[in-house]
Amino acid sequence: MKKKEVPQDDSSIKDSKFKELCYAVDEDGNYVTAKSTGWSPKTIALDNALEDINERVANAKQRVLNNETSPIEYYMELHKMDLPILSSYVGIWQWRVKRHLKPKVFQKLPEKILKKYASVFEISIEELKNISNGN
Amino acid sequence: MEINFTHHQTAHCENGVVSNLMKHNGFDVSEPMVFGIGSGLIYCYIPFLKINHAPVVTYRIMPGLIFNRFAKRVGIKIKREKFKNAQQAKATLDKNIENNNPVGLQVGVYNLTYFPDEYRFHFNAHNLVVYGKKENEYLISDPVMENVTTLTDKELEKVRFAKGAFAPKGHIYYPTAFPEKLSLETAIVKGIKNVCRDMLAPIPIAGVKGIRMTAKQIRKWPKTKGVKVANHYLGQLVRMQEEIGTGGGGFRYIYAAFLQESSKIINKPELAELSKEMTVIGDLWRDFAVDASRIYKNRSAKNDAYNDVATQLEAIADKEEMFFKKLKKAIK
Numbered sequence: 001m002k003k004k005e006v007p008q009d010d011s012s013i014k015d016s017k018f019k020e021l022c023y024a025v026d027e028d029g030n031y032v033t034a035k036s037t038g039w040s041p042k043t044i045a046l047d048n049a050l051e052d053i054n055e056r057v058a059n060a061k062q063r064v065l066n067n068e069t070s071p072i073e074y075y076m077e078l079h080k081m082d083l084p085i086l087s088s089y090v091g092i093w094q095w096r097v098k099r100h101l102k103p104k105v106f107q108k109l110p111e112k113i114l115k116k117y118a119s120v121f122e123i124s125i126e127e128l129k130n131i132s133n134g135n
Numbered sequence: 136m137e138i139n140f141t142h143h144q145t146a147h148c149e150n151g152v153v154s155n156l157m158k159h160n161g162f163d164v165s166e167p168m169v170f171g172i173g174s175g176l177i178y179c180y181i182p183f184l185k186i187n188h189a190p191v192v193t194y195r196i197m198p199g200l201i202f203n204r205f206a207k208r209v210g211i212k213i214k215r216e217k218f219k220n221a222q223q224a225k226a227t228l229d230k231n232i233e234n235n236n237p238v239g240l241q242v243g244v245y246n247l248t249y250f251p252d253e254y255r256f257h258f259n260a261h262n263l264v265v266y267g268k269k270e271n272e273y274l275i276s277d278p279v280m281e282n283v284t285t286l287t288d289k290e291l292e293k294v295r296f297a298k299g300a301f302a303p304k305g306h307i308y309y310p311t312a313f314p315e316k317l318s319l320e321t322a323i324v325k326g327i328k329n330v331c332r333d334m335l336a337p338i339p340i341a342g343v344k345g346i347r348m349t350a351k352q353i354r355k356w357p358k359t360k361g362v363k364v365a366n367h368y369l370g371q372l373v374r375m376q377e378e379i380g381t382g383g384g385g386f387r388y389i390y391a392a393f394l395q396e397s398s399k400i401i402n403k404p405e406l407a408e409l410s411k412e413m414t415v416i417g418d419l420w421r422d423f424a425v426d427a428s429r430i431y432k433n434r435s436a437k438n439d440a441y442n443d444v445a446t447q448l449e450a451i452a453d454k455e456e457m458f459f460k461k462l463k464k465a466i467k
Binding site for chain 1: 417
């Protein structure tokens with residue numbers, strides 16, 4: 001990449017002050033560093049990833065409302081987590097977390113366990129039980 | 136308490152922390168030098184491990200390995216510590232700051248408050264330097280940021296004890312002993328040999344063979360996974376390639392910069408020529424990213440679009456295979 005080809009595309013990042021450093025070749029063929037504000041293939045990839053997450057969140061929300069899954073799944077998606085990550089944050093085995101995603105099991109969960117989930121998601125137990133209380 | 140530490144922005148975090156800590160201790164080592172001697176370059180396709188619901192592709196070696204290899208090869212000693220509880224981790228950090236010793240920390244990105252929201256995923260292999268503390272705020276030099284920043288007690292604890300794959304567990308590291316003069320010449324040769332071995336390894340998922348395997352998979356994705364998932368996978372592939380600091384070339388440009396710098400140090404003009412070749416390969420990786428992004432932007436369902444980018448990848452694999460064979464010969 002030539003120095004003058006270092007991309008200066010608009011990034012999707014609101015905080016446009018964020019500039020990356022890249023290595024590129026100057027006119028004499030020497031490697032130098034240059035700053036880049038963003039590059040569109042990357043922005044598109046990032047946008048798509050975020051869109052994908054939003055879709056997953058909306059999907060999970062609907063499934064909670066349909067009583068097909070417990071609110072834990074909704075908050076898990078909201079925090080960009082998957083089962084292994086959530087399991088390690090709450091300190092509960094994956095197969096148990098998976099079980100807690102069943103609405104029937106969730107309703108019978110003791111306060112102590114609900115508290116663990118609530119503190120990982122940084123919400124109250126009320127918000128955990130009822131997703132319309134949160135956002 | 137503020138240590139007199141100079142922040143330099145770098146392309147990639149781990150190289151940056153090492154290079155900045157070395158500079159602080161009076162050794163002017165550039166970022167590409169750290170990356171090259173630490174043999175940071177690799178390609179690995181790990182279909183059975185999923186991050187963000189897509190198979191993992193990595194263009195650089197495991198976190199921490201760059202510094203370990205670098206240290207061993209130039210002859211410095213480093214100390215690394217991990218902790219079971221946050222109090223201990225904090226006490227050790229505070230003690231080092233009091234002793235005027237800036238330290239490197241491994242942290243998770245998800246709760247890094249100064250990062251743009253869009254970059255905050257559950258990724259636990261980020262690195263930064265703590266160079267002081269004012270009241271309850273730690274002074275942070277994050278090498279990928281233009282300027283220094285701060286994090287509160289609480290915020291720092293959260294990122295040091297992020298969970299999931301590669302959980303940092305409060306990981307703290309710093310150099311403890313230096314030789315009088317760094318043995319760069321032998322270190323460069325060792326670093327290059329290591330990369331050639333990795334890239335030409337007879338393992339189906341690693342190096343040149345790994346690139347070919349990815350290409351093969353890309354051809355299959357639209358049929359076996361459907362267009363939506365195929366596009367998601369392709370997007371992830373580009374995002375990993377475009378991890379901060381790669382300049383789009385999947386770290387190939389940093390490596391080319393390393394070869395150029397090395398050619399003068401060990402007096403081998405061949406390396407300068409090979410640096411140019413690596414730059415061309417980096418450009419090919421960029422072209423691949425541009426074309427791949429076109430597919431997932433338009434959500435085009437045409438199968439030949441996938442075949443086209445797969446063919447591009449195979450061409451890159453051929454070029455890299457030739458390149459690393461030549462590089463291996465050049466340092467014999």
